[in-house]
Amino acid sequence: MISTSLLLISIFLLLYITEKRRFLNTVVLGLLGLYFFSTVISHPVFLPNEQGIVSKMGIVIILGSFPSIMFALSIATFFNSKVLLEKEGRKVRNLMLAVFGLSFFIMMIWYVFVIFANIEHEIWHILFFYAFLVFGYTMFLYTSIMAYATLYHFTPIFYEPNYIIALGSGLIGDKVPPLLASRLDEAVKQFQKYGERPYIIVSGGQGHDEKVSEAYAMKKYIVDEHQIPAQKVLMEDQSTNTEQNMAFSKKIMDKHAQGKKYRSLFVTNNFHVFRASIYAKKAKLDAQGVGSKTAFYYVPNAFTREFIGLLEMYKWIHVTVFLFITLFIGLILRAYV
Template sequence: MIQSLVVLIALFLILYLTEKRRFINVVVLGLLGLFVLREIIVYYPVLIPNEQGIISEMGIVILLGSFPSVMFVLSIAMFFNSKVLLEKEGRKFRNLLLAIIGLCFFIMMIWYVFIIFNHIENEVWHILFFYAFLIFGYTMFLYTSVMAYATVYHFTPITYEPNYIIALGSGLIGDKVPPLLASRLDEAVKQYKKYGERPVIIVSGGQGNDEKVSEACAMKKYIVDVHQLPDQKVLMEDKSTNTAQNMAFSKVIMDKHAQGRKYRSLFVTNNFHVFRASIYAKRAKIDAEGVGSKTAFYYIPNAFTREFIGLLEMYKWVHVTVFLFITLFVGIILRAYV
């Protein structure tokens, strides 16, 4: 077992140190976490089988009772977070996202209790729950792994001096910079000063349908007016409409400005968005790591969940393949009993 643990740790370190901006790193870290959790469960005294190979009654209670208890706690937490978001950020559908997921958790809990504790003998019900549990378990494995890896990535220090600092846009209110975007710009200026005011800041963001000016224009005005930076130290990329374009169009500006010289950069976004943005930077072939700005705590769970859904969409065919494999596997089992 120790050898397997060492192999997993070594594999993760190799992947992480050679390239941090890969989704496979997330999966390996998740598998490492599952392995450690398995070892804890196996060696925890309450769950050790007796001489007949049977787990103790207390162990069975813990195993059967932990799942609905966790689901119930998570459901309540998600409903509460959505309530706070609706009060502070307005009645928008995206602010109900966690409440919807919490409802799914609650349904899974009720289904589990109905199947396990009511001794339902119909095999079809058990197989269908097993199918739902596999899909749910796979999704939660990815969610937990992404959350853990994004945290590791966020707190990994930048070990080089950047030539450019890319500040990613996040939307305006008319022509004003809202607090969420202001936190990114404040962090970009903080990084600029950290490196002796030598880097050039690139503000990146186009103009939305409900915005009076481009995000880049408002962002530059904020930096120049509020932080008193020289106008020539802030370049504008004002055509992009999403993170992928932020990175791709900013690279064009950096290539032109560098005039053939080698350069490195970093990008600034909110902490919940750093890892996904880093993958877009990799795809745009930008040699850049990310720095996260602070975000209101109540906003992070919902925002991170949207980021997770965005990551699923980026690798959708991989996940679709896994879901189809699970469906085929359960279908074979179901066929054997029907």
């Protein structure tokens, strides 16, 4: 047990120290957490005798915890979606967490129906096992990413950047909304932290419903609200997404640095830091991320969108896992049918 845990910890630390901006890190951290969880479950409190027969207490805890957790999560997601609809408007994206909550609720009902209704037909149990594997894989990734994103967010930066990239997030007409303002305020905070020596790069193009480019509005906000010298703020006004934010900002820094070596950091909202860091790595930027504060009610839904974005980035890996699970269940069904 000790050797396995030390091996997993060693692998994670090696990956984390050599490169923090890597999706593999989340998987290893998740496996480490899963290992420790299984160790706790196999404690004598749950498996009290040498024959390995699960105690009545263990049965109640193990079987009872799953539907209880699903029910609690369902209520939490529905409540969060209600708050989002009230505060952020009736938009489809604000219902995303409610969809997850509905899936939790369906899994809970199915679990209770199959396990406690004494259904004899094996196909029902196999189909539930299939849904459980897919659901379990998804939740494993979700919790792993959430844990690692939190760790990454709170990891301090030990170098002084030459450039601070503030990532855009959309305007209301030509005005900077609160979500974007929090990023710009944090960028200025970092600028002042390093003695006002770095340059700030405001990154964001013009959307079809925006009167000016995000970069223009962001620079105006920084200069007007924080009295930062205009020459210390560089504009990147062509990007339309985070990947382009990083790639186009790198071109500006390469040109501005005139061949000199430089380091940078980027600022975005806390829920977006980890995924943005992967895009920074893809753009070959020597940059770590800093997260600005976000209203608590907004984080669960926003992070869920980030999670889906990360799944899309590595979709072929997840499709392959899904196909393996489907093939495995297909072989089991063939044995019983």
